[in-house]
Amino acid sequence: MAAASDRPLEPSPVLGRPGAVASPAELPDHGTAWHYGDPFGEQRAAATSVAVIDRSTRAVLAVTGEERLTWLHTISSQHIASLPDGRSAENLSLDVNGRVEDHLVLTDLDGTTWIDTEAARGPALLGFLTKMVFWSKAEPRDGGELAVLSLIGPQAPSVLRAVGAPVPELPYDAAKLPGTTAAVLPDGGFVRRMPWPSRTDSFDVLVPRDRLEEWWATFVVAGAREAGSWAYEALRVETVRPRLGLDTDERTIPHEVGWIGGVTEFGAVHLDKGCYRGQETVARVHNLGKPPRRLVLLHLDGSADGRPETGDDVTAEGRTVGRVGTVVDHFELGPIALALIKRAVPVDTALTAGPCAASIDPDSYAPDTAIQAGRAAVDRLRGR
Known part of the structure; x- marks a missing residue:
């Protein structure tokens, strides 16, 4: 073989x-x-x-x-x-x-x-x-x-x-x-x-x-x-x-x-x-840390002229905040995509993905507020 x-x-x-x-x-x-x-x-x-x-x-x-x-x-x-x-x-x-x-x-x-x-x-x-x-x-x-x-x-x-x-x-x-x-x-x-x-x-x-x-x-x-x-x-x-x-x-x-x-x-x-x-x-x-980005589901504006492509920037007010992944048209959800977005971007941020306005699906966005065990131990040692 x-x-x-x-x-x-x-x-x-x-x-x-x-x-x-x-x-x-x-x-x-x-x-x-x-x-x-x-x-x-x-x-x-x-x-x-x-x-x-x-x-x-x-x-x-x-x-x-x-x-x-x-x-x-x-x-x-x-x-x-x-x-x-x-x-x-x-x-x-x-x-x-x-x-x-x-x-x-x-x-x-x-x-x-x-x-x-x-x-x-x-x-x-x-x-x-x-x-x-x-x-x-x-x-x-x-x-x-x-x-x-x-x-x-x-x-x-x-x-x-x-x-x-x-x-x-x-x-x-x-x-x-x-x-x-x-x-x-x-x-x-x-x-x-x-x-x-x-x-x-x-x-x-x-x-x-x-x-x-x-x-x-x-x-x-x-x-x-x-x-x-x-x-x-x-x-x-x-x-x-x-x-x-x-x-x-x-x-x-x-x-x-x-x-x-x-x-x-x-x-x-x-x-x-x-x-x-x-x-x-x-x-x-x-x-000790937090991942710099998170994977989220984006809903794309179906009225836009065209779709983003994998690798396109995701922007907020002209500033790059992420990267487009898989783009697909769904039988119920319409045009959707996965994207890696900077962790600090709020879930309700108005985004642009390629030629499309985009929004984060809130169900795909888990708040990341927990303090890691290692970080908590370091803070205790420093009296915080």
């Missing part, structure tokens, strides 16, 4: 389905369908019934070896040393300054830890893991024999049962409860229940790549509506879930985008684990 860095990223075979409109070249899901002619109807199906979405551009890696979990535990941000079989977690790889380099979702099943991440980061992540093995009994490799589909909506469990697939009982945030969060498919691959992007049932189904079209057609026959990446992104933005490379930049630290927390907290950074690259920054900000 070719290494991840050598395997060409070819268009998904599902892109040949009738009505499929390709994702624009500038978007990270290029090579899959953006929509199938009715993007708002597809979003509504994912929110209220069930939709299947092709996410096969995601890079998939695999790690085997008896020390795979304890080894991954030492070089990444999440506490996974004792992750049980059939469980999943989010995880980060940080640089030495605590900035986010990679965001990954991992699942441990039958002696293999499967990792999926953004397509553009797959080769670099595999290279990093390979260099960090040293004497550990762990063997990272390209796992591109599997491809990611997502089945989203309250009727998703019924569709899984109809095709003979297992239905994991729990999303991975329920790690302390009995039951599985992931289960092996009968003919290869696995299904895992996710706590996002939908507020209802969300499942990732990793299927053999050479049977991708077959699985897709099977889900459609069982009642799932064909939907493009637009539907997935709309639900993700609505629930304020960040995406690496769109809602992060080269300065992003985990605290800014809500990735702090253990497996049971929907997080990707456990605050009570041993050393890993970037831990000093994580601990310092958590105990």
Whole structure:
């Protein structure tokens, strides 16, 4: 099998389905369908019934070896040393300054830890893991024999049962409860229940790549509506879930985008684990400081001539106060976007994002007034 860095990223075979409109070249899901002619109807199906979405551009890696979990535990941000079989977690790889380099979702099943991440980061992540093995009994490799589909909506469990697939009982945030969060498919691959992007049932189904079209057609026959990446992104933005490379930049630290927390907290950074690259920054900000920015949901002026683009400035009275992330039109909320905004910007500030007037959704804005334990201890020592 070719290494991840050598395997060409070819268009998904599902892109040949009738009505499929390709994702624009500038978007990270290029090579899959953006929509199938009715993007708002597809979003509504994912929110209220069930939709299947092709996410096969995601890079998939695999790690085997008896020390795979304890080894991954030492070089990444999440506490996974004792992750049980059939469980999943989010995880980060940080640089030495605590900035986010990679965001990954991992699942441990039958002696293999499967990792999926953004397509553009797959080769670099595999290279990093390979260099960090040293004497550990762990063997990272390209796992591109599997491809990611997502089945989203309250009727998703019924569709899984109809095709003979297992239905994991729990999303991975329920790690302390009995039951599985992931289960092996009968003919290869696995299904895992996710706590996002939908507020209802969300499942990732990793299927053999050479049977991708077959699985897709099977889900459609069982009642799932064909939907493009637009539907997935709309639900993700609505629930304020960040995406690496769109809602992060080269300065992003985990605290800014809500990735702090253990497996049971929907997080990707456990605050009570041993050393890993970037831990000093994580601990310092958590105990003594505040993150400089926060991720918020913006409502955009739909009457504006055009939309902002990822990376555009967010301004207040002509002063740059943030950066636009993912921009999407939502079937109920209209044009919305995620943005990294300076922490001190009040929630009711009138903003401009690219060509649009914008406002912060107050439900996405949590007041940050708590005093960190480390800062409180320092103040007590100084008699404050």
